[in-house]
Amino acid sequence: MDGDGDGQSRWCLSQVKGAVDDDVAEADIISAVEFNHSGELLATGDRGGRIVIFQQEQESKNLPQCHAEYNVYSTFQSHEPEFDYLKSLEIEEKINKIRWLPQKNAAHFLLSTNDKTIKLWKISERDKRPEGYNLKEEDGRYRHPSSLTTLRVPVFQPMDLMVEASPRRVYANAHTYHINSISVNSDNETYLSADDLRVNLWHLDFTDRSFNIVDIKPANMEELTEVITASEFHPLQCNTFVYGSSKGSVRLCDMRASALCDQHSKLFEEPEDPSTRSFFSEIISSISDVKFSHSGRYMMTRDYLTLKIWDLHMESRPVEIYQVHGYLRSKLCSLYENDCIFDKFECCWGGDDSEVMTGSYNNFFRMFDRDAQRDATLEASWESGSPGLPLKTWRVCAGSRRKRNEIGVDCLDFSRKILYTSWHPQDNIVALATVNNLYIFQEKLN
């Protein structure tokens, strides 16, 4: 993972998408990144409620040393800003999560959600259209019946490829609080959506009802001590899901046990180390993301400073702990003042579960090789090398030193952060969003 001795990794920059200039509009800030199940499509959502889907070109025979590029396939407005008149609150159109459905036919389906409403989108291609109508002119007007002398059946003629996105379902009015997660079940019929206090189960075909399966709202809101921060279905067992909390614990629930899964089946919690206790212990222990491994055997949680890998058979402590940016532990007060301590980082598994990855500040991202027990810090920037050249690894040291591939913690730019990441399901291609842009990195193939 560290690569060879001179600090080179085996990853290289493949593409950068988005505006080059520093002054980026708020609406263009990417807020969700997700590969589909084949890795052919890559969807991004932004704060303006738009979704942009990139498609991987056919593998190029001329360039065997790298995977094919991703180009824009479809762009559409998923969510619009809304207003809740009853509460006098604006509902942001920002896309919080995108999840693809496994492909069943030629069309692609994805779920996208903002704070309150989930939508099912169908993305389909149209590359031919019927022409030669007997009764209609080319522009659609009906011909006069007296001018009809022949019978002609329209035939499909090829046309320029058109990609259409149409909303097939809108799942609304089921969440009082802000939706933070959606997850498609392995049964391909149901999915869950989670807000701060509740998890709801939906059937994809029905928008007028959802079942509440977890409710942690206390009878007296003054007694509230924790909220749900992330939730996901098990990749293989359709009855199992997990949800992470703001207290740093993860609960695994089995829907066969009861209709309401308020009682967990397993509680994954590591006792707090009293020597590291500070004012901010509660904030930094809050789970920001939870992801099952592809095998379904493990689960990964991300809190502010660490990545933890849990064996589902062992609740008492994680089997692996990775420090993402431990040098920030002494900076928590400043990070609290500038609000960075509330940032929610995502994490993701590599296709074979041997590697995991998450984002950090200064446009750094962290790669952890679980087998080799090595890690690397890489940077997403225009200057991080030409496409095709291996990235150099970085080191963060104390103070404000700055030299080649080493940077002092006081020089880190906390406005440049990588919160959203996604890993191709089979190949070693990762997509991650900085504030301005979408970066795609690939592993060098040879």
Place this chain on the structure above:
Amino acid sequence: MDVTAEAKQIMVHALSKIYCSRTQRGGLRLHRSLLLTLVMKSARDIYHSARLTSEKMGQSDTLSVTENTSQTEETMDTTSSTATPLRAIATQSTEDEQRSGLEGHVHLHSPAGLKVDKENCNPTRPDRHSRKRRSKTATDPDFLPCKKAKLEFEARGILQNNSANCGRALDSLSLVPMPRTIVTF
């Protein structure tokens, strides 16, 4: 003291963040509000226990000091409780999120669980009025509410100051009287 200064700074920042978040797009975020409340609570606990320790160590025989200390304890909720009511946040983050936190009224609980209305108690000691003085030399922390302020002034003051000065919490909050609901922690 370093710990008390840091704790006070944290509390002030938390208050300013909570007020700023009330005006942001998308409404109040429950998770963020909860974390800020927890930070404020632990900072407050540490602040008071540190103050208590320092006053026990360096206390003089004057009764006014101990009087003020016990008043400080009584005006805020007890430090040892683990399930401190989140009244300020609760009123903000209930399902009727529109309700203004300023509309809540004060509930002060003594350790025995009795309701004590400190505002309407007749002062039994001649120097009790010193509690209401806002001089810097008073032992009362200056982020406690000024009980003479009217509700309209509070609302106007906060709307004027906090919308512009979210970042400069210390300056604005020393001028603006805190709403009463925060006191109930």
